[in-house]
Amino acid sequence: MVRRQSELFLPTLRDDPADAEAVSHRLLARAGLIRQVGAGLWSFLPAGWRVHEKIVQIVREEMDAIGGQEMLMPVLTPAELWQRTNRYRIPELFKLCDRGERPFVLAMTHEETVTFHFAELRSYRDMPKILYHFQTKERDEPRPRGGLLRVREFVMKDSYSFDRDEDGLDVSFRKHADAYERIFERCGIEYYGVQAESGMMGGSESIDYLAPSGSGENTLVTCERGDYAADLEIARGVPRAPRFPQRLDAPREVETPGIATIDELAAFMGVDAAATAKAMPVVTADGTLVLGLVRGDDRLEEAKLAAVLRSDVRPASEEEIREAFGAEPGSLGPVGFAGEIVADEALREGQFVAGANRTGRHLAGVEHGRDYTARFADIRQSSEGDACPCCGGRLRFQTAIEIGHIFKLGSRYSEPLGATFLDESGAERPVLMGSYGIGPGRVMAAVVEQCHDADGIVWPVSIAPYGAHVLALHGGSPEVLERALAVAEALSAGGVEVLLDDREQRPGEKFADADLLGVPVRVTVGKKTLDDDAVDVRVRATGADERIAREFVLPWMKEL
Amino acid sequence: MVRRQSELFLPTLRDDPADAEAVSHRLLARAGLIRQVGAGLWSFLPAGWRVHEKIVQIVREEMDAIGGQEMLMPVLTPAELWQRTNRYRIPELFKLCDRGERPFVLAMTHEETVTFHFAELRSYRDMPKILYHFQTKERDEPRPRGGLLRVREFVMKDSYSFDRDEDGLDVSFRKHADAYERIFERCGIEYYGVQAESGMMGGSESIDYLAPSGSGENTLVTCERGDYAADLEIARGVPRAPRFPQRLDAPREVETPGIATIDELAAFMGVDAAATAKAMPVVTADGTLVLGLVRGDDRLEEAKLAAVLRSDVRPASEEEIREAFGAEPGSLGPVGFAGEIVADEALREGQFVAGANRTGRHLAGVEHGRDYTARFADIRQSSEGDACPCCGGRLRFQTAIEIGHIFKLGSRYSEPLGATFLDESGAERPVLMGSYGIGPGRVMAAVVEQCHDADGIVWPVSIAPYGAHVLALHGGSPEVLERALAVAEALSAGGVEVLLDDREQRPGEKFADADLLGVPVRVTVGKKTLDDDAVDVRVRATGADERIAREFVLPWMKEL
Structure with a gap:
């Protein structure tokens, strides 16, 4: 398809939003990809939604590849389910009543509901199973900030595994870890999978996926030699030895x-x-x-x-x-x-x-x-002078964004919600569960944190809103606009999603907007190259410019 | 793809849910497509979600075809936006406060938010535009009922048009009416587009799309001769003439x-x-x-x-x-x-x-x-003895489900929210809007209301959860299971989505479950047909049975 920029709802901003500190917040808002509706509440405008949905599709493919089954569970949830698991007291949980004064919560995750459904099954033959959905989550964050980094509403892919025993749970957990690695790689993101605390989720083991970035709420601790990575909350840095004074026989x-x-x-x-x-x-x-x-x-x-x-x-x-x-x-x-x-x-x-x-x-x-x-016990917070617990190397601290988190839950939810099964011997046992979350909006922000320059965003090809940005520098020349449209349509026929800048703006403004939006390839059609039927192509990531014959644009892109 | 039924989360029910009156409620729950979480709150289980998402994709394609741009706006919305349009008082609106006691609503529709965004634009050149999203809606219904027919949470496609003048609004409105007709036709649904009241939406003109069904909250009035259709609320039936007594000169x-x-x-x-x-x-x-x-x-x-x-x-x-x-x-x-x-x-x-x-x-x-x-004025309710206002024919009354509704809003929202633009002469004028909603879950229920028989659902091909249901009647024969898998994989390779019943159940149970689920084509592989390499195919809609050579299954299906 070819989307004409003159028709696209892409309201760019000349200046940074007043409260924007994180670079992803600044660039996503300025490029017209997201807009704030309230503190921690964001709309994805059309070009931003394209990026979001490409991430969603990558996640979906990888979940399907490990046997996940997509479904949908509601946001509005009877409070009773959350009372049974003792999570009703979580302060971030939005609570409300209907007109009959019955209490509800807005689900911030779906362990309760999915376990309630799975409890219908009763046989060991019904496992293993992986269920997932993409659903709106609501969290009453006290301090939303950083654009998409800490919000009160977001879409999350949460999946849940159901197994008969610990070995099965290990397999499901490992499948998810592998899937998550593929997801982040496909999204072009630098990340670390680190052991982490399970926090409010309960359970025995968890891996946190952290993307280093200038903004972020987590501190990622890594060894300079590459053999250790952990979230600061559980990092086991080795402190220097003290210089003790002379020993005393008594205090x-x-x-x-x-x-x-x-x-x-x-x-x-x-x-x-x-x-x-x-x-x-x-x-x-x-x-x-x-x-x-x-x-x-x-x-x-x-x-x-x-x-x-x-x-x-x-x-x-x-x-x-x-x-x-x-x-x-x-x-x-x-x-x-x-x-x-x-x-x-x-x-x-x-x-x-x-x-x-x-x-x-x-x-x-x-x-x-x-x-x-x-x-x-190890209860100290690691500090930057510490040595690596594996090799003694120097530990490095970086701020990072949590872009995913996977948990072994064991029977934390199946027991209070009665999700049990009969094994081969007829004995009743609790289902063992895992829970696995990834926020496409967070991934999108993390990518921008990592992939940008002074002029704007530099999208990886896999999640870019468009594959090519064709700029018509027509200024009063219908021939140029016509040629640009022909170039755009040829690319589109070749399977490339094309944004065509057909606006009346001056060339400088078009170049600046294109850099800000960050489509991987820019194709410029102007008066100068009209006669020899050539176009100027530029790779956003490298800035490499080239003038090539029009007929070679598609093969050139395919090669890229 | 081939989905093995032994792995699918498809918990069927032997009996109807106790409170189920509507046939769509009974069949969707029994077939394992949906499950209730609370009154008016439903989960779509994996096979049900496949149907939902096929409807979503049809809607998306038709919205894109009329130039719609997909985006996403949040559910949680600052109350202030709804106060500005005087809709905060709507009793169906869920209201809540965050931990800082700031008031919010759960959006039941998104006129306020989309107008807030569009108000960033200022030029007549920015129109026309159509924006849409698929988003969760919450409504505090006093009496949820009928499975998916009247719920408190549902996904809705709501789109919004923005135009400079009435002529433009007419065009956008007409585009939507055409798109909605194509959507309902593609979903295989019988429907009527009728003039309707605008109710809480405000605005000047609206078309309500009603699907006749045994269950439903609307009364559809149609002429037996097919030249008139209206919702009872505005139907203009012609009453019989009274027999007047003798005239008096004074009361x-x-x-x-x-x-x-x-x-x-x-x-x-x-x-x-x-x-x-x-x-x-x-x-x-x-x-x-x-x-x-x-x-x-x-x-x-x-x-x-x-x-x-x-x-x-x-x-x-x-x-x-x-x-x-x-x-x-x-x-x-x-x-x-x-x-x-x-x-x-x-x-x-x-x-x-x-x-x-x-x-x-x-x-x-x-x-x-x-x-x-x-x-x-016409303020009477039409009644069944009335004559058609167009032709004098007999009016017929049927219960029906509202599956979509489109509205001309005019400046109802743009004025209070300040969405104005400067026209060519530099004069400031309010944007004229339209609003267009369709609920894929309602469409799904309406299809089941219309397309079922005593044995279960009869899905139209376009929205069926799978294209073919391959039944392996293997009962202890690995050869049969192997052959069934080969048939399933051959169909899958030909582009058909296949559900393979590889369970241990007896043939009768498999046939009953297949009829209940309602996949358009059933392919049975049993011992009897193993030697001559044939399979039994049956069309769910007609019940027509045929025994054909295995190699002809795919061409036979394509022809269908």
Whole structure:
């Protein structure tokens, strides 16, 4: 097909949107591909929707290739289903009532509904199965931002696998991992598949797909030598060893009046900040106060501590701290604390300065085993000076966008929703599930984050809104416009989707708009080349220009 | 492709769902094509989704053929947009707040959003344009029913046209009418395009597409001679002429104590019920009481009266009636009433018995012009004895399903939302819009209502979930299963989408399931035909059976 640009609803913007920080937000809005309707609520305008739907089609093909069956489940969902799985309390879940005051949610994902449907089946013969849909998701994000990067409504492909046992689940999970790799490769995106926390989804294993980008809400940690990649939330960087002071036979209490920070404490005590311990009291979902302990130069990674405790955690309030420790927040430590202590692995060996649980006092020479006992786990947040846990190489931090996430759910949903089956022996067992999500809009934004230059977007061929952009520099010459149309139609007849710039604009404006939109190939038809029946072609990605005979445009493109 | 039925998520039901009245509800649920998640909330299971998406693709092709540009607008919409057009008060509109207590609606249609986007454009050169999307709609229906017939969530194709003037709007409207006719024809549906009321959409002209069916919420009125079709709400049936009693020179008051119905009144007065008048006081949106007057044997059609008054109307309360008339509801009439009277055309000529506006009394011989004045309009509901307004033929009433609706909106939305443009003379004018909706799920249900028999669904080829259903009656014979697979793959290689029943079920069960699902062609491979390399083919629509050589199956299907 040939789409005439004079007819296309492609309202470009001269300037960046006022609030646009992310480059994908700026370029997608300026090129006329997306428009905001409200905070975190976006319309895809026709050319943008073409990109979205090309990504959707790639996802669909790869899901079908692993045996996925497409269906559709509703957005509006009776609250009862979400109450049964204990997810009704999720703050991002939009809740509403109908006119009969019956409660509903707007599904932010569809584990509940698909499990409800699958529970109709009863036999081991009904598995394995993979069901999926593309459906609108709603999330009450407190801070939508970055154009398509963090939104309140988006289309997601979510698929669900159903298996009889762990081996089956492994197979379904692996099939999805392979499919996701093919999807991202076909979309021309640089990405890392990293082990990640399962968060609100529950379940035992998950892979997060992160696309490095200038904007993004995730921090991707990679080894400079290429043998390690993880989301910061679970990255296991190895911290430098502390320089310990001389060993003490017993803790020594020191008055530390007015000391408010670890740096001040280290300077005051004359020790390496890495030889101090920082007490971080948290409260679990059931109200238990737990003392998290990390090295003074480290940060507590709440996600890791939450995984250890199998509960969401929040920082304890000052009042809760005073009640539990009898001391102010700045003077807390493990010695003498009667509750549970989870200490970071880095504190296992050596003596550290720690709070004395008496306001304005610290203890020097605190040693695990002798002075306190704790459960040890990796609960520190990796930091940029860390070494790779695999090879000792330097770890690199980059911001990244989450473009997909796959989870092993096990029986997290099948048990509360009664999705069980009878095995060969007639015994009833819960179905084992996996859940796999990918957001085409996020992928689209991530591609723009990675594929652009100062002039605009540089679409990969696989997801470009059009295959070729034919520019008619006709300025008052019907012959040129006619020739440009002939070129466009010849390309179209050869299977290329063509956008024909037939507008009255001046050449400079047409070139700028074409660069902004980022169609892979630009074909310019002007007065200069009319006589020798040639056109100027340019590859957007490389900027390479060439003048070729009109009849060679299609073969030239095919070769590309 | 070949889909093995043993792997397909197609959970059939032995019995009808308990609450299923509509045949489409029964058959779609039993065949495993749809499942209920809540009242008016349905999932499309994989085979059902295939049908839905085939309808979607037909709609898309016809929209593209008239120059439509596909895009996507969000469901969640800031309430402010709907407040500006005064539609926030619609009771079917789902309303909710985000966590910051900002009000939103779930869009039930997208006039507001698309107009908001289009308002970015400013030039007459930007028109005409047609934008459309397929998007989830949410409606807080008080009484969801009939499976897919009346639901609370559904996918709708809604398109919007933007034009400079009435002539342009006419063209866009006509293009859509033509596209809709092609869509319904391609889907194999019997339908009528009828003039209809615009209702909550506003605007000046609309065509409602009605599919006759055993279930449905609309009443389709057609002439037995085929020259007239209308929705009951606006049908202009011609009532029989009354038998008038002798003419009176002036109204004569008669005591009619205890007379409660028109039949009683007619009998008491010794006149034809058609020679009486019935007073129906209503109240408009601004609180004005208006007297609607229809013949005694007719019903007031509120939708017609509302259109005449350009306002929603509701029946007046007994208290409002007493205050306005000084009489009880059973004795009202036009004579002496000081407010506005809208009388049905059937009352223009002749003398009628009417209430005297004195409790327990009526007037005989009431005549328009002499005894009262009124605005005349067609405000009666057509009834089955009426004659066709075109040819005098008999009118036929059928229940029907609304499968599409197209509207001329004019400046109903462009004015409040500021979508204006500068014409050639530089004058600012509002864009003229049209709005055009079609629900693929409704179309799917309507097709089933029209195309089924006692055994199940009979899909038209164009929207069938598969092109051929190959049944392997293998019962312990690997050769039969192998041969059936070969037949399936040969058909698939020829471009046919094939469902292969490779399950262990007995032949009777397979035949019954195949009839229920309704794939157009059934190909049976059994032991009997193995040796002579033949198969049994059957056309679902006609039941015609044939035994043909395996190699001829594909040519036979192509010929079909």
